Structure formats: structure tokens, C-alpha cells
Amino acid sequence: MxxxxxxxxxxxxxxxxxxxxxxxxxxxxxxxxxxxxxxxxxxxxxxxxxxxxxxxxxxxxxxxxxxxxxxxxxxxxxxxxxxxxxxxxxSGILWFRSNAKTPAAGGTLVAAKVTAGFMEQANTGTTPKDVQLEDGSTVTMYPGSKLAFPKHFAAAKREVYLEGEAFFKVSKNPNRPFFVYNNNIVTQVLGTSFDIRGKNGQVEVAVKTGRVAVYENKEQLKLNEVQQKSNGVIITPNQKVTYYQEERHFVTSIVDQPVPVPKETKKEEAHFVYNETPLYKVLNDLEDTYELEIVLENDKIRNCQFTGDLTGQNLFNKLEGICLIFNATYEIKGTKILLKTAKECP
Structure with missing residues (x-):
């Protein structure tokens, strides 16, 4: 900015x-x-x-x-x-940048790629539309969206161009990273599932599984070397980043409704039933299930006992249940959760 x-x-x-x-x-x-x-x-x-x-x-x-x-x-x-x-x-100080005017959004990119020979899919209906790519990746296009992609991906990378909103489930291939170009940003993944949405001059990328790098399109915005080095963020499951196109900055946070993250090696389903269990173990279960970091403000109560059944509740309701027992509150600090507790065990 x-x-x-x-x-x-x-x-x-x-x-x-x-x-x-x-x-x-x-x-x-x-x-x-x-x-x-x-x-x-x-x-x-x-x-x-x-x-x-x-x-x-x-x-x-x-x-x-x-x-x-x-x-x-x-x-x-x-x-x-x-x-x-x-x-x-x-103050009389005027700040200008050569690329102050935001280039046209993904529609221009999509149209240009279609003209260059890319295939195009458009969702002109009122319900989501699934598109299967040649590498096995699936794109769920929301109404009003367009997608441009090659018939055959290049050997070193996979690139698609999006106008609108879509959910991507990308097949894993570490040797061929997957790139989604949308408006002025690029989303890069190796194999994951994530959601891209945009409204009111903002683009939001939310991750369901895997890791995603989101950064500005250096060719579209003509970034210099210094800008490229500090460009973008990396987000993981249950995290999201919002890109403000006018101000050109990224803000990371937690998704509105975190969900348990699927594990590659299937574990026994957690039931979240506790009987005089140390608080730190309860928080460790939540961190492992949702892959989000929970910071305990007062480390002195980490061994305080918790008894309760949190099964079937979403993450925030689980936290509210814990806060009720320990006379505590919680705050979302970017992509972390801060548990602010009393000085002593209840």
C-alpha cells in the first residue's frame, strides 16, 4: 500500500x-x-x-x-x-505509482487466452457447474464465472485463468505446480482444495486442504524487484486471505466456519469427551483437528482440569464451552486464536 x-x-x-x-x-x-x-x-x-x-x-x-x-x-x-x-x-506531498490504474480483471485475461487458443468454460446457469481438467483436477464454477485453460497442460506447470468465483480441488503433482490467475492475483498450489471469491473490489482465497501461496501478478501489475520480494502470503487449511484491489494489500485471517481437516492417514474420529483432562491436551486436540494455532495467554493454567463433552460442535462453540468453564474469552489474531484466561484454575 x-x-x-x-x-x-x-x-x-x-x-x-x-x-x-x-x-x-x-x-x-x-x-x-x-x-x-x-x-x-x-x-x-x-x-x-x-x-x-x-x-x-x-x-x-x-x-x-x-x-x-x-x-x-x-x-x-x-x-x-x-x-x-x-x-x-x-502536507503538499503527492504520491504516484505508474500502475495506479488497476488493469482489467480476469475477464481480459480469459478473453486473451481464449483468443490464443485456450479452451473456455462458462457457467451461465444458476447452480454450480463442475469442470474436469485433463490432470484430474476439478473446478466447481459458481454462476456467472468463466474459466480458460489449455487442452493439455505444459510439462512444468499447470495454468488456468478465472473470471468470477470457483472452488478448486487440485490433483497432487509436486513437479507441476498449479496456478490460478484471477484479477490481479495469482494463487499457486501443489495439490489442495481452495475457494476463490470476489466482491466489492476484493478477492478472497480460502483453503480447505493443503498449502496455498497467493501473490500479485507481477506481469499484470509490472512489479519491480523489491515489490516482488515482499509480495504475497502463504495460507494453510482453515485460513483465508483477502486481497484489496484498490489498496493492493493482503489481510490474512481464519475462515468464517473452520472445519476438521482430513488426514492422509485416517485416524479414529475424535469425540472430544473429556474427564478431568489438562487444558493443554484439550487445546492440542483442537489444534490437530483444525490445524490452527491456539495461544494460551496465561501458561500457568495449562494443566488445569477440564471436564465436558464438545462432540458435534463447531470450533467456535467448542471454544465458547472452554471459556465458560475457565471464565475466559478468545480473540482471533490474524490466523491464530488467543485464549485469554483467568490467573488461576477455577
Whole structure:
């Protein structure tokens, strides 16, 4: 994201026209300032804006921004956003990029590939449509979607071009990675199942099984060498990434409804029935089942005993049951779950 996109996002935040995800991003950015006071003069506010921008850039290079699912109210942030936006607008600094205008979405790519001899499938109906590719991969195309693909994949890689939304179940072949080109991003996998959806200038990729790399299309956006090195994220089962096309940034999080991840070696189905079981073992079962990391804020209660039946409940209901026993709460921090508990066992 550049300064111009940063300013636009602040304005939407003030106008209350941003999405929930964008609002969460703003909240987290201000947390980078370590909750500093807003009672500042113009010069001090300018320094705060500079520090925020520098920390944001540094954080984006190190890892994907983690966005809490449960947003707390920070009224002072509206005042801070207003001050920062005013400074940005009156500073006289103009930021431009040569590729500010987003190239046409996947439709242009699909049309170009069909003209070049690729095959095309379109779902003009009202129900999902399955398409079988030559390598055994299956694409479930949602209504209104188009897909361009070669009759025979290349020896070194498999490439398809998507306009719209689809669910992919990719056959495994480590020697021939699978690429999906959609709008300005590329999704790369070795063998997995994942979902691609788009709306309101956003593209969302959610993983069901395997690992997926999602990054900007360097040819389409003409990325320089530095941009390519810090481009994209890797997500695993029950994780998703949202790409904001206008701002050109990625936000990782947990899918809305995590499901148990199928194992290659079939195990006995977990029943989640516990009788005076240490808490850490209960959490380990959840991590193994959903392949998500659960962080215990207070390690002193890891051996506290839990008794209960969590069978048949989704992940979040299981967590609510645990929280009820331990007088705890949980928060989604990016792709991790933070369990905030009492200081002692109940």
C-alpha cells in the first residue's frame, strides 16, 4: 500500500463507509502506536503519522497483518484518523505509482487466452457447474464465472485463468505446480482444495486442504524487484486471505466456519469427551483437528482440569464451552486464536 491508498482508507474510516475488515485493519494499525495519547499538537501529530506509516511498512514486510475478529471500541482513533487525514491532505506531498490504474480483471485475461487458443468454460446457469481438467483436477464454477485453460497442460506447470468465483480441488503433482490467475492475483498450489471469491473490489482465497501461496501478478501489475520480494502470503487449511484491489494489500485471517481437516492417514474420529483432562491436551486436540494455532495467554493454567463433552460442535462453540468453564474469552489474531484466561484454575 502507498501513501495515497493509506489516505483513502483513513477517509473511508471517518465516513463510516469502510468494510468491517478495513475497520479492523485501521484498528490494528493504531495499535502499532502502542496506544499513545491523541492530545498532541500539529507537529507531534505529524511525527505520530510518520511513525505509524513506518511501522506499518515494517510490519507488512515481516508478516501479514493480523486482524482481530472481535473489534473493541476505540473512540480516540476517530479523532486520530481525522488529524492524520488532515495532515496528509495538507502536507503538499503527492504520491504516484505508474500502475495506479488497476488493469482489467480476469475477464481480459480469459478473453486473451481464449483468443490464443485456450479452451473456455462458462457457467451461465444458476447452480454450480463442475469442470474436469485433463490432470484430474476439478473446478466447481459458481454462476456467472468463466474459466480458460489449455487442452493439455505444459510439462512444468499447470495454468488456468478465472473470471468470477470457483472452488478448486487440485490433483497432487509436486513437479507441476498449479496456478490460478484471477484479477490481479495469482494463487499457486501443489495439490489442495481452495475457494476463490470476489466482491466489492476484493478477492478472497480460502483453503480447505493443503498449502496455498497467493501473490500479485507481477506481469499484470509490472512489479519491480523489491515489490516482488515482499509480495504475497502463504495460507494453510482453515485460513483465508483477502486481497484489496484498490489498496493492493493482503489481510490474512481464519475462515468464517473452520472445519476438521482430513488426514492422509485416517485416524479414529475424535469425540472430544473429556474427564478431568489438562487444558493443554484439550487445546492440542483442537489444534490437530483444525490445524490452527491456539495461544494460551496465561501458561500457568495449562494443566488445569477440564471436564465436558464438545462432540458435534463447531470450533467456535467448542471454544465458547472452554471459556465458560475457565471464565475466559478468545480473540482471533490474524490466523491464530488467543485464549485469554483467568490467573488461576477455577
Amino acid at each position: 502507498d501513501h495515497k491508498a493509506f489516505r483513502q482508507l483513513l477517509k473511508r474510516y471517518l465516513d463510516n463507509s469502510c468494510t468491517d475488515d478495513e475497520r479492523n485493519v485501521i484498528d490494528q494499525w493504531y495499535e502499532l502506536l502502542d496506544n499513545e495519547t491523541i492530545d498532541l499538537n500539529d507537529r507531534e501529530m505529524g511525527e505520530v503519522e510518520s511513525r505509524l506509516w513506518n511501522k506499518l511498512q515494517s510490519a507488512s514486510k515481516e508478516k501479514a497483518i493480523m486482524v482481530p475478529l472481535k473489534r473493541r471500541a476505540f473512540p480516540w482513533k476517530y479523532a486520530a484518523a481525522a488529524c492524520l487525514l488532515g495532515l496528509v491532505l495538507t
